Amino acid sequence: MRSVLGSGETATAPESHREPDDGLRLEGLTVRYGGTTALSDVDLHVPRGQVLAVLGPSGCGKTTLLRSVAGLERPSEGRIAFDGVELSEVPVHRRGFGMVFQEGQLFGHRDVAGNVDFALRMRSVGRSERRDTVTRLLELVGLGGYQDRRVTELSGGQAQRVALARALAADPRLLLLDEPLSGLDRRLRERLAVDLARVLDRNRMTGVLVTHDHDEAFTLADRTAVLVAGRIEQLDTPWRLWHRPATEEVARFLGCGTVLPGHAEDETIRCELGTVPRPADCPSGTVRIGLRAAGLRAAPAGEEAPIGQPRAVVRERVHRQDHVRLTVTVPDAPGLAPLEAVTSLDDVPHLDEEVTLTLEPSGTALITET
Amino acid sequence: MAFPDEPVTTEEAAGSGGAANGGSPNGESPNGGSPNGGSPNGGSPNGAGADGTAIPGARPGGHAAFITVGSALVLGFLGVFFAWPVAAILRLGLSSGLDEILTAPETWRIVAFTLGQAAASTLLAIVAGMPLAYLLARVPVPGKALLRALITVPFVLPTLVVGMAFRALLGTAEPNAWAIVLANAFFNVAVVARTVSGLWTQLDPRATDAARSLGAGPLRAFRTVTLPALRPALWSAGAVVFLFCSTSFGVVLVLGGGRYRTLETEIYLRTVRLLDLSGAAALSLLQLAAVLAALAVAAIARGRRENALALRRSRAAVRRPSGLEWIPVGCAVLVLGALAAPIVALLVRSVNSRGGWSLAGYRALSGTGGVLDVSGWQAAWNSLRAATDATWMSLLLGVLACLVLTSLRSRWTAELMDAGLMLPLGVSAVTVGFGYLVTLHVLPGDLRTSPLLVPFAQALVITPLVIRTILPVLRSVDPRVRAAAATLGAGPWRIRREVDLPLAGRAVMTAAGFGFVVALGEFGATGFLARPETPTLPVAISTLISRPGELNTQMAYAACALLMLVTAGAVLLIETLRSDSAGEF
Numbered sequence: 015m016r017s018v019l020g021s022g023e024t025a026t027a028p029e030s031h032r033e034p035d036d037g038l039r040l041e042g043l044t045v046r047y048g049g050t051t052a053l054s055d056v057d058l059h060v061p062r063g064q065v066l067a068v069l070g071p072s073g074c075g076k077t078t079l080l081r082s083v084a085g086l087e088r089p090s091e092g093r094i095a096f097d098g099v100e101l102s103e104v105p106v107h108r109r110g111f112g113m114v115f116q117e118g119q120l121f122g123h124r125d126v127a128g129n130v131d132f133a134l135r136m137r138s139v140g141r142s143e144r145r146d147t148v149t150r151l152l153e154l155v156g157l158g159g160y161q162d163r164r165v166t167e168l169s170g171g172q173a174q175r176v177a178l179a180r181a182l183a184a185d186p187r188l189l190l191l192d193e194p195l196s197g198l199d200r201r202l203r204e205r206l207a208v209d210l211a212r213v214l215d216r217n218r219m220t221g222v223l224v225t226h227d228h229d230e231a232f233t234l235a236d237r238t239a240v241l242v243a244g245r246i247e248q249l250d251t252p253w254r255l256w257h258r259p260a261t262e263e264v265a266r267f268l269g270c271g272t273v274l275p276g277h278a279e280d281e282t283i284r285c286e287l288g289t290v291p292r293p294a295d296c297p298s299g300t301v302r303i304g305l306r307a308a309g310l311r312a313a314p315a316g317e318e319a320p321i322g323q324p325r326a327v328v329r330e331r332v333h334r335q336d337h338v339r340l341t342v343t344v345p346d347a348p349g350l351a352p353l354e355a356v357t358s359l360d361d362v363p364h365l366d367e368e369v370t371l372t373l374e375p376s377g378t379a380l381i382t383e384t
Numbered sequence: 385m386a387f388p389d390e391p392v393t394t395e396e397a398a399g400s401g402g403a404a405n406g407g408s409p410n411g412e413s414p415n416g417g418s419p420n421g422g423s424p425n426g427g428s429p430n431g432a433g434a435d436g437t438a439i440p441g442a443r444p445g446g447h448a449a450f451i452t453v454g455s456a457l458v459l460g461f462l463g464v465f466f467a468w469p470v471a472a473i474l475r476l477g478l479s480s481g482l483d484e485i486l487t488a489p490e491t492w493r494i495v496a497f498t499l500g501q502a503a504a505s506t507l508l509a510i511v512a513g514m515p516l517a518y519l520l521a522r523v524p525v526p527g528k529a530l531l532r533a534l535i536t537v538p539f540v541l542p543t544l545v546v547g548m549a550f551r552a553l554l555g556t557a558e559p560n561a562w563a564i565v566l567a568n569a570f571f572n573v574a575v576v577a578r579t580v581s582g583l584w585t586q587l588d589p590r591a592t593d594a595a596r597s598l599g600a601g602p603l604r605a606f607r608t609v610t611l612p613a614l615r616p617a618l619w620s621a622g623a624v625v626f627l628f629c630s631t632s633f634g635v636v637l638v639l640g641g642g643r644y645r646t647l648e649t650e651i652y653l654r655t656v657r658l659l660d661l662s663g664a665a666a667l668s669l670l671q672l673a674a675v676l677a678a679l680a681v682a683a684i685a686r687g688r689r690e691n692a693l694a695l696r697r698s699r700a701a702v703r704r705p706s707g708l709e710w711i712p713v714g715c716a717v718l719v720l721g722a723l724a725a726p727i728v729a730l731l732v733r734s735v736n737s738r739g740g741w742s743l744a745g746y747r748a749l750s751g752t753g754g755v756l757d758v759s760g761w762q763a764a765w766n767s768l769r770a771a772t773d774a775t776w777m778s779l780l781l782g783v784l785a786c787l788v789l790t791s792l793r794s795r796w797t798a799e800l801m802d803a804g805l806m807l808p809l810g811v812s813a814v815t816v817g818f819g820y821l822v823t824l825h826v827l828p829g830d831l832r833t834s835p836l837l838v839p840f841a842q843a844l845v846i847t848p849l850v851i852r853t854i855l856p857v858l859r860s861v862d863p864r865v866r867a868a869a870a871t872l873g874a875g876p877w878r879i880r881r882e883v884d885l886p887l888a889g890r891a892v893m894t895a896a897g898f899g900f901v902v903a904l905g906e907f908g909a910t911g912f913l914a915r916p917e918t919p920t921l922p923v924a925i926s927t928l929i930s931r932p933g934e935l936n937t938q939m940a941y942a943a944c945a946l947l948m949l950v951t952a953g954a955v956l957l958i959e960t961l962r963s964d965s966a967g968e969f
Contacts, residue, residue: 086867106870107878113871119864123886132882136873184872 469819477665513576543634
């Protein structure tokens, strides 16, 4: 996010970013297809050695962003630079950026080694060095000994590992990852995400990852940009995105099913469903509170329930791994949409039973901008 | 120049070329979990809004120069060896007589017969081809590659040979309209069977399973699920078959005996026998209009096909028939028998005349006496040489054209050029051959006496076939695979060499094989251009047919048998090679 220095200076990109280790810099990047705008005035900076995740719902333009950086898409406006060098006239194959595609896009007519080897041959690396590099890279991605396998025989996870090794073989200045794990099942995805994070970290890679999965983004990236409808809504650390979403869209995308107005004063923030402690960075006055399911804890309403604690009625319940998720309605607040709440597995309320609701600060997010 | 013996749109219509015939050329999807390979048209969302142009964003100046030079070469060849001769003939003819032809009732009788026999043949080919398509796509048949190759044999047989085969089958040289319909259908059953089975193989059988589980009987499931899904292939095959049948030449010439005439034979007769050029030119125009209409229908059907359903190849789809499913299998066996009958009849007739069994025809072919200037073996050798030259020429031209077509950024330019390259299909070969004689003396070096003249004409005939075989494969390469290569440091040329050509390699081989076979049997243009001292085998056959005498007839049958064996051998070889290498992917 560019700092606002003065009225005139924000419009044009300053030329002072020509340090050799500047990394990737997007300024005012806009991509239009006919009448639709896929990306709108995107500014991003990825310093060398850092991984940035671009997180967003499908259709938000994140793949377009990645393809523009790779040179596969021509921006309508704005500039893309790496280490201070403008890239608009540099064709894809001369950018030195590696890309891991969503479904691998391996070369079906080559075996595993042939796929990884491809990038090395493009760089005219000698034969014996190529063989050694292929071996090393396959070991790096956990596929040692797979050289002669046909790529059609690989499982989805293995194919993605080969795609990663192939991209790394190009010794890219920047690695672009287009939902590299989205085609895999959940368990494999989690394992591969950890492996991928290790590879990126060990090689001090500069990278851009696009994904719709926030766990993937938070696992792999130092910072995450949330892209909604072609605009960057927020660029922040995982903690800030999770707990201090900049806008209601970001909060909802990151799991806040309900957003309630609140009022911060002294030690607490008060909203319709109760109070939460006021963090130090929260200004006083009107704020909004985003509620995830875990932000509301439901308990059967006994006789001795404290007066003033909101009461609700259970409408649906679903068992999850370590808790029960409820959908409840609050009869006293008919304007409120049905809410998600959690309760422990030990004392599950019945359908239509009355429960009391308690706010759980760890399951809430605070939107302080108004 | 449209003979029914041009296997042109089979590959095209069969979706992704080789995919239909053993082994998807660009491999299965690397995701082991969802093998949707072989149907790259099916689902390839290439990122947000990328429009599938060849190598987006990666077009340095050298590549633009390639497109310009390549287009110039391709269009130049087409201009000199096709457009110019045809235009010359049309101008020659149109100077007078168009209204006269168009108002003559005779003309419209010929048009009616042309379209009528084409419609009947198309219908018959579809009815006979469907059981075969089912057999190829859904039934576990041992030696399926061989079966597919055998079905393909009639399709590439020279038209004259098929005409003679049906004459042998009927046992008479009397003109017979039904024989024409049967012979045309005989040719084109393979088009239907291969096109439809190509799509059928890739249909997800679970859609039918779903219909069955919802209470549909096997017939109803076929009618409501399978048939609608196959419709694009049926349309595409139907349009192509109709095109072939309506421009059928050799068959009508041999079996129609002057009583049954189509536009194509009428053009030939007027040009060669009556020297009525204006009449021939007027008829050519009429035919061209009809052919363009058929091509347009085929193109629309193809377009629909390209955004077809989610396709997947699945082994589970091939299973032993049960119950009612034996009925189409039985029909398929009957059709196979019917396809074999004329071939067997021809072979028998070549060693059996009224005088009983004898090899007289073959013996006479080896000698140089009689009506032929050269021996049959010499004619066969001429055929092989001309076909070889035509094959490499058409490969050069065709591959170049495909590379240009897939590089063009504007879709409309590409479509237009594609259509232009298909035009030689739609023009009577006779017109082109005659046009050569009228125009080519203007060029430096007397091409008219050059031994390359016949190969040039044949190359023109088979180049559309080469393009239709290779282009769909190149087009079906997922643009993201090229994008992947580009991000790994491959420039546009490198991508062509390292990605496109290996993926299209088998299609190029197939194109070469089929092109060679078609050139071998080409008669319309060759008959015009071959010099008397160097006839090809088909030219020799036509000479023999036109002469009276039992020995000449016997020699013609023997030569037909010879040509058929060479053709069938070549086809079987191509198909076997192809299915052998299918395991590679």
